[in-house]
Each structure stands twice: as structure tokens, then as C-alpha cells.
Amino acid sequence: MKTVLHGGCGETATELHTDCHKVIMPVRDALDVISGKWKLPIIIAVSRGHKRFRDIERSIPKITSKVLSKELKDLEAHKLVKRTVYDSQPVSVEYTLTAYADTLDSVINALQQWGLQHRKKIIGK
Amino acid sequence: MKTVLHGGCGETATELHTDCHKVIMPVRDALDVISGKWKLPIIIAVSRGHKRFRDIERSIPKITSKVLSKELKDLEAHKLVKRTVYDSQPVSVEYTLTAYADTLDSVINALQQWGLQHRKKIIGK
DNA sequence: GTAACCAGTTACCTTAAAGTAAGTGCTTTA
DNA sequence: TAAAGCACTTACTTTAAGGTAACTGGTTAC
Numbered sequence: 200m201k202t203v204l205h206g207g208c209g210e211t212a213t214e215l216h217t218d219c220h221k222v223i224m225p226v227r228d229a230l231d232v233i234s235g236k237w238k239l240p241i242i243i244a245v246s247r248g249h250k251r252f253r254d255i256e257r258s259i260p261k262i263t264s265k266v267l268s269k270e271l272k273d274l275e276a277h278k279l280v281k282r283t284v285y286d287s288q289p290v291s292v293e294y295t296l297t298a299y300a301d302t303l304d305s306v307i308n309a310l311q312q313w314g315l316q317h318r319k320k321i322i323g324k
Numbered sequence: 325m326k327t328v329l330h331g332g333c334g335e336t337a338t339e340l341h342t343d344c345h346k347v348i349m350p351v352r353d354a355l356d357v358i359s360g361k362w363k364l365p366i367i368i369a370v371s372r373g374h375k376r377f378r379d380i381e382r383s384i385p386k387i388t389s390k391v392l393s394k395e396l397k398d399l400e401a402h403k404l405v406k407r408t409v410y411d412s413q414p415v416s417v418e419y420t421l422t423a424y425a426d427t428l429d430s431v432i433n434a435l436q437q438w439g440l441q442h443r444k445k446i447i448g449k
Numbered sequence: 450g451t452a453a454c455c456a457g458t459t460a461c462c463t464t465a466a467a468g469t470a471a472g473t474g475c476t477t478t479a
Numbered sequence: 480t481a482a483a484g485c486a487c488t489t490a491c492t493t494t495a496a497g498g499t500a501a502c503t504g505g506t507t508a509c
Binding site for chain 2: 222321
């Protein structure tokens, strides 16, 4: 995993630019972690109680095991998801959200609300 | 532009899945519109008062005119940005946010806040 | 009159994300 | 004992996003 934080640019910054960058940089940092088609859907699925690999897979339309496997590893590396192996018979694996993932709640809520009204706007016209 | 809304999947839905999809689908609808490296940075730049093409270009580190041109068209198609041509001498072009784009405020704020604390967490360790 | 600014466009190329399909090793159920 | 479930992996291909660089056609400032 590459962890990137977005820093300044090489240019002479005007007041407007400086102000602007103060918003753009953190937003890009956040997008680096959560953007892509699958990361938020996976976080949502796990937060709703889907803990097992196949269970998560079934709860997210169209996802494949290959993609799920890869994204879960990314999320684990970002400390958003915890993977626990229980050596029962047979061995079972559980994925849970970390406390850190809970801090994404406001982001998910904002996106959900916006997505809902966007859908209404699209359908309603 | 393709406008996609995420609908149900073909499977028999359990209670958990139904609940889960109610969150996943709108989030994916929202991500379809705003994800990618450049859309939110552009919206932020325009909202901060950068109206002219070259001005926006300069305010966003590393963006190129090709990408900016394409993304502005996308945003216009999604009714988030308005392009106005003034036939002064020489002709000037201005980009402004629509009222609809203002509804993204809570999304941008949530991402900015999360990005800031994420940056602190990464640097602080 | 030439250099620079504006608002882009064009062609080409690289990389990363995602999709397709099949297979692995293990276990439990019918 | 054959089928199906679990948790994945591997190999290959397609698609989309983004980057590089040059160029257009107009305008204005030096």
C-alpha cells in the first residue's frame, strides 16, 4: 500500500489559492482512502453485520471474490477493517470494522443523503 | 454522459441485505458523480472564486488543461457547473457553481474533516 | 512583429482498476 | 462418494482514467 498525503504545489500561492488548497488537500487525502467503486460498499456491508467473506460477497451486488479479497486487504492496511481467524473446525474468518472506520460515519451519511436526493432529482425530471 | 442509478440485484434479499442496499445504492450513485481525482477539487476551486479556465487550472496542483476541460464538461452535464460565455473583446468564459452544487457542501465538509484527521493520524504515528 | 495570454483540442501512451473464468485445498452435508 | 460451501488465488483480458506533448486560432501587450 502506498500512503500519500497531498502537500503543497511548487507555485507561488495567492491568498485564494492557499485557502483553496486547505480544502482540496484533505479532500484528496480522504478520497485516496475511500474512493474507488468498492471500498465504501464493503465498509457499509461489514458495518451492517456481514462478517464472513461469502456473506460480504453476497451482500454487495456484482462484486467478485477477486476484487473483494483485494479491497479487504487494502482496508486492513488502512486500519479500517480487522481480519480475525478463529481456529474452530473448520477454520472461520471474520471481518469487522475498527473504531477508526466508525469515524467515516459522517462521510457515509453525507454521501447517502446526497445520493438519495440525486436519485430523486434524476428520476423526478 | 451516462447517468446510472444503482438498482436492486437479482438475489433473494434477506433483511440484512435489504437494509444494507439502502445505504450502498445511494452512496454508489453519489460516488458516480463525484468520484475520480479531479471533480471535487474543481468544485472546490470554483466555489472559492476561481471562475476562469486558466485560473481554475492554476489553482489545482498538477491538473492539465485536457483533464480540466473534460471534467468541466462532465460537471456541466451533471448540472453542477454552469459555463457562461461573455462576448466581450476578447470573448471570455466563466464557470460558476449551480445551486445544486451547493448541496454537496455537507459531503465536502465531511471529507475535509475526515481527511484532516486522517493526515494527523498518519503523520502523528 | 513577436512573444505571451486565453480557452481550449488532438493524438498518442501508460497505468491502474476492474472483469472473466477457472482452480485450490479443506470440510461438511446428503 | 459426490456435491456444495468456505476463503480465497491465479492467469488473462478489457476498460477507463489519467498523463505528455504539441498545436489551434484568436487577442493583446511590448
